[in-house]
Amino acid sequence: MTTATCSSSSSTLPTTLLRGGGGSTTGRRLLSSAAGVLSPGGHRGGGGRATITGRGDTQLSSTAAVAPPEVHPDGVTIIKPDRDTRHYRYLVLPNGLEVVLVSDPYTEQAAASMFIRAGHMQDPPELAGMAHFHEHMLFLGTERYPEEGEFENFLTQHGGSSNAYTATESTNYYFDVKSSHLRGATDRFAQFFRTPLFAESAIEREMQAVDSEHSNNKNEDTWRIYQVLKATANPSHAFSKFGSGNYETLRPRPEEGVDTRASLIDFHETYYSADAMKLSILGNEDLDTLEAWVRDAFSGVRNTKPPAVPDYGPYPAFGAAELGRRVTVIPLKETRQLALSWPLPPYQGVTRALLRNLYSQGYEGEGGLHKLLHGRGWVSSLSAGSMVTGTDFQLFRLSLSLTEEGERHTDEIIELCHRFIALLRSEPPQKRIRDDLAAMTEIGFRFLENGGPSRAVQSIATTLGQEDVVPAEVLSGAFTVLEWDPAALTDVVNRLTPKNCQILVVSKKDEEEADKDGSAAIGWRKERWYGTSYKVEALSEELLRRLEGVPPHVEGFPEAFRLPGANPFIPTEFSLRADDAGEPAAAAQEGTATAGDADADAEAVRRLLPASIPALALETVPKEDWSRLVPPSLVAEGVGGEGGRGGAVNLWHKMDRSYRVPKSSIAAKLWTPEPYASPMAAMQARMFVRLLKEDLKSWAYDADLAGLRYSLEMTTRGLQLSVGGYSSTVALLLSKILGHIGDLLAEYRELGELMESGRGGGGGGAGVGVGGHAEGQGLAGLTARQELLRQRYETSRESFLRYYRNSAQDQPYETADYYVRQVMEAEVWHIDEYRQALEDRDACTPADMARHFDKILGRMRVDVMAHGNVGRKEAEDLASAIADALSRTEPLPEAELPTRNALRLQAAGEGEGGGGNGVVVVELEADEAEKNSAVQVYLQAGPGESNLDLASALELINTLGYTSAFQQLRTREQLGYMVYTHLERGPSGKVTPPASWDGAGAAGGGEEMHPGGPLAWSVVVQSPDKTPAELEERVEAWIAGFRDELAALSDEVFQSTVASMSSSVLRRERSMREEASIFFGAIASRTGDFYRRYRKAESYRRLTKQAVLDAYDQFYAPGAPARRKLSVRVASQRHARDAEEKAAAAAAEGGWGHRGGREAGGSGGPVVLRSLEDIRAFKARTPIYE
Structure with a gap:
């Protein structure tokens, strides 16, 4: 059940902070070739509108596959995916407010989102946090609905929720509600932007609420590090502002002429103008009804004509004085991070998409930067993307999570990063990489399934708010790759120079030096708002010359760096198994209905449903959709491996006829009590799963880019595995995962035997680099691969240990929740027990891990479900592949399946x-x-x-x-x-x-x-x-x-x-x-x-x-x-x-x-x-x- 959330969420952080990741991929030109139509509504004009309701077959084009739209010469044609049953309309109200309406006749939940082109970079200099504070205040009463909390009460009573967030240059408000109450919610929502009260009685309390939010954030390293980034930006640029605010920055100061309420009103009148707003609303009404409601509710929003483009003055966010610098930050938690950031122009389209592709696929695959650094045991993860995007700049960031060993080699890692960039400069841009990306985005858009209403309207409103996105692309923009432009790519790569770079090092290594008396004299500073210790040092001229001159070649690694190869996981076959199922009776055997006589098909499906199915299911689901009610059928019990051995697998199967997309999934629950038998057992099991996933990275990212996904997790009751994506490649991904489990376990088994026999030395060596880069105390007799596996084991142990040690810095409410479970769950281990197990170097070894995982695989009961575009024979083959991988596994008796129990408190x-x-x-x-x-x-x-x-x-x-x-x-x-x-x-x-x-x-x-x-x-x-x-x-x-x-x-x-x-x-x-x-x-x-x-x-x-x-x-x-109470109190000191x-x-x-x-x-x-x-x-x- 969804309930109303807190009235305003927070100011936000960049999603790629430290971890990197993809930046926005919106901002393309009109996809004229996608629909064969160049709409006259490709620009934005007042009063125009367009509707798209058509569906049909689609062929892949050079951009994206879409359903042929209805053409409206008076407006915009919105491009949508093949299987999208929703209808869309773009319009501009007379006051300039742009709107995208979405009619979804099947939705039970309606939603709306309003994007405002103003964020904390628009805060007045005397009131840091004003945009965020203003966001809070809009929820606290309007002229038509003056009672505080009235909106939340209305949503709660009608199955809804609301929230909002403030970003650098935008703010987004959104809600969802039961469809039958959309009009009432819309009217209340519209008043936020028409007649907010900004009541004096609420201002003081809400300043305290913002201050409490800041207090929560002060002990979060992510917020602290982000503010250091702002502190090291150009102080004359708006990016340097303190965006979230606190009581100190927001309180009235009459002696300085600061009137908080007057400033709230001024901020609202200046920036909350209709032509700076983008609205999306989704309901199950037809488009004409939705349009009438929107015109009635939002036409009264004033148009005060704010500046179309923010003017931040002549100073860049990061100029020469801020670049060519190394910033060292002392975190609260035991964290080791390295980030290289370059300010770039606000590129859009193919340039950004291809950069993200290069800085992901190239790093995790063979010949990539991640492969090299991970192989040396120096990094646990690497990612890249646009961390911050703004009107006048974006910050492109390469982020690495360092191991303890990697922290000792920070300078070498920085040099290797620049060597990889030198590779990009030394070779011409690769059109093949663009074509692979284009192929997958086309396929992804063609078979895109509808997301939830709230997410859909947020995405549409935010995309519509991008200045260079035309309304036709509010759905397709993120799936579009523009024409090949090697010159633009070359320009970007040429900007990734050492002089144009800010290097961020996050480490506790210098904590003692930063905290001692006199630290300011040697360059240490305290960030004003969070109190974070940091130091800024200019890169020496000698280091800059060395980094600028590095070749894309590493001694001992003649093939260390190379660009990504062709992706073998890109699907090429998209047939639907349901179309081959035959007559209704045959389809019934598969567990679904077929096309044909609707009543006959419905009756055929009805016979497949259990007699005890709730009557409400048949009443509320239309007959033509009864196939959705048919559960997976148990088609095989005790499936054995090759030669019939094992017999531990039960198989459920359901073939899809409702969604009709060429995708399928297989999920398996492998029941065993062994992973949670002791704290050490739990840690060894989790470490093996982590090591397995790390070893799969060299090709798993290719699978991810090709629309495949997998999940592999250890739970208290066993192992859970799932694989999904395009049907033609699911089996390939599953086979690679299953095969690698046995292969890696055998390798660790052999490594453990070598180490225990003394031929490979003992545990706890400091580490040996690969390819002749030996460091510290080496272990004799190990191959390069074995030494890599040993290093990875130590890195994994260290990572888990750091995680459990960092739990001391959890927020108090998180600690309280943890201790509720410690008390209430009968069988549960404590963090301290995990930490003690990891610190026992004699017992926590690769040999012990291999022995324990052998025990895990010794006895199991496996429940498997094959679902989607998959026939019964294919499902049986997939189950057999799992059984083959477990051919030595004995069936675990049903009576011995692991259980978990809750305590019964005394009343x-x-x-x-x-x-x-x-x-x-x-x-x-x-x-x-x-x-x-x-x-x-x-x-x-x-x-x-x-x-x-x-x-x-x-x-x-x-x-x-x-x-x-x-x-x-x-x-x-x-x-x-x-x-x-x-x-x-x-x-x-x-x-x-x-x-x-x-x-x-x-x-x-x-x-x-x-x-x-x-x-x-x-x-x-x-x-x-x-x-x-x-x-x-x-x-x-x-x-x-x-x-x-x-x-x-x-x-x-x-x-x-x-x-x-x-x-x-x-x-x-x-x-x-x-x-x-x-x-x-x-x-x-x-x-x-x-x-x-x-x-x-x-x-x-x-x-x-x-x-x-x-x-x-x-x-x-x-x-x-009968009251049974547990109270967990967590006190600050x-x-x-x-x-x-x-x-x-x-x-x-x-x-x-x-x-x-x-x-x-x-x-x-x-x-x-x-x-x-x-x-x-x-x-x-x-x-x-x-």
Whole structure:
């Protein structure tokens, strides 16, 4: 169930910060060759409009494959994919506001997004953070709807949510809502931009909210490093501004002539002009209806004609004074990063797309920079792309995550990066790479499936807001590659010089030097807003000359660098298996309907459905779509490997006839208890999976570029593998993954034997470089490949160890959530136990990892689902490939499948012992710099999913409670930025064999057949000002008062909320991938409940207001006999000292005080758990949930 989120999200960070990645690929010219039509609406003009509703067959062109559009000589023709059933219309209102309407007759959820061409780079110099603050204020009342929170309440009652974000040069507001309430939501949304109140009563509180948000961000390295980047930019350029703001920067200062409210109004009138806005709205109404609503709601937005293009003056964001520099940053967490950044003109189109392709495919494949550096054990990841894009510049960044060994070779890595760039300069641009990229973008657009409404409108509005994007391309722009332009590429590469580069090094190596007295004298500075230590040093002339003169050749690596080769994974065959299935009866065998007589086909499909299918499923899904209701069928049990050995694989299959795209997927859950048998077992299993994925990188990126994806994850119950993409290449990808599991395990097995025998030395060597680049203490007798594997093992161990050590810097609310699970899950290991296992160098070795993974593969039970454009014989072949890879695996008996269990807390009315008065976990925040404290109040309720009516009542309480808690605890009481509620399901200890399934649930139907774990309601608050105990008091006060809100609900609001919840779970799947996820979820969870959402919707429809109040009174009301409470308090060290003082004062007066209560084994008062030992002792005497 979607609920209203916080009224405004945040200011944003570049998505490629440090990690790099792709920049925007919008900004192409009109795709005239795609549709064969050059629309006169290719430019933007007032009052014009165009509609596209046509569909048809498409052939690949030199740009993108699209459905032939209807041509409208009076407007714009929007290009859309082959299979897109939505209809689009572009129009410009008389006030200049540009709009794209989307009519989707199948959608149950509507959405809208407004893009504003103004961000924090437009902040007035005296009020840093104004754009972000203004974003917050728009949610706090308008002339037509003056009540704060009215918009969120409306959305919550109608199954919706809202949010917003502020970027450098833009702001985006968006919402979604049940389709039947789109008009009401649209009218409320429009008032944001017409008549916001900017009420004096809200300004002070919301400045505090922005300050709380900044307080949360201060301990996040990503924000800290980004602000250092701004601090090292040209101070005369707007990019250098402090974008998120805080109370200090936003408060009124009459002595300086700063009036915050007047500035808010001025900012709104200046930048929130209709011709600087781009709106997209999606609903299930026809286009004419949507247009009428938009004209009525948004025509009143004023056009104040702001500057069309921001003027940042004559100074570049990064000029000569800021470049040719090395910036060293001290992080809070144990992080090692290297980034090389070059400011470039704001290139668009083929130039940016090809650069991203080169700086990704070339790096991870053979002959690439990533291959070389990873092979030396110096980097764990490498990426590149446009980190920041603006009107007058973009920042192109090459980002590397360094290992501990790599940190010692930072200068050599910098030189190797410039050597690779020298390769790009030394060879002419490769048209072949452009053609590969063009082929895949064409295929990707042709078979693109519809995304969710909220994501769709955000993408359209944002794309429409790009100055060089014509309206025709709001869908196709990201999938378009322009004509070949080698001169433009050459110009870009020639700008990637050492003098034009800023080098960023993030490391704790110099932390002691930066913190000591007198550090400023040797160049260390403190960034103003976050307090980050950093140093800026000019690159020496000698170093610049050396880097500028490096050749694209590395001694010892005559073939080290080369450009990417042809991509073998690009699909060439796109036939649909459903077209070959034959008559309806044959199709029924495949589990779907066929074309032909609709009623006959529907009846053929109906016979495939289980007798216990919920009636609501047949009522709400049209007959012609009943094939979507047919679950995967169990076509084979106990599939064995080559020669029939093993017999551990069960196969489910469903061939698609609904989405008709040439894509398929195969997903496998490999059940085994071994990965979670001990902390060491868990770490060795996770490390092998990570090492396997790293070893697959040399070709996996090619697969990704060709539209294939794979996931391989170790869980507490085994291994989960999935492969999906274009049908013609799925089997190839699966076979490579399966083959590599055995090959890599054999290599590590041999390496372990060598190291244990002494022929390869012992563990813990400092590392040997490949190709003659020996460093430190080498290991004798290992081949280059074996030494590479040994280094990778050490790098993986170090990476996990660093991750667990960094957990000490988690935000308090994250720590609270972690400790809820530590207490409530019966079988769970602790971070400290993982860390201790990793630090045991004698036990944590490649040999032990190989032995443990052999044990994992020794006994398994495997559930496999083949779904999509795949016939039964193909599905059986895929399952056989998995069985062959497990040919030595013994079947794990069903009775031995691993389970997970939840503790059953004692209820308040169940007497002494076991925590009946509540359990409090007190954990000091390890980081002295952390100023925030947090509390999570966790109320365990009834028997969870086995009682859907109770679950529905609890879900409604959470849906309404989320918004109520936010408004009371954050907006009114200003406790902190982080306030939310959520309903969670505890683990269930039951699994059932598939032979007992009938498609409607593990036990074959009925209301008591779903073995879900217990439900629990959590309320989370984080604050810089209150102790955890004080926060808990406010949470309890809100919970007590929330009962009155529930009782006061009108019948209209209650029924509307219930209807929205029902509509949400009945939402039609938007893609084949989404359908596969739903079906495999029922298989992987061993519930067999393919129709759970329909039974949930039936339960919602039975729900009464009295049932909701009864559930509240039974489980949540303070003092209720059935109340089961766990409270996790996480204190900053400052707040912990305050609490100790208060507790001492209370004890002196004979009371319990804030930290009172009994110890883990005491009696009277709440149980207080202050250590992992306390938690384990408590769990040992607490029953699990049956």
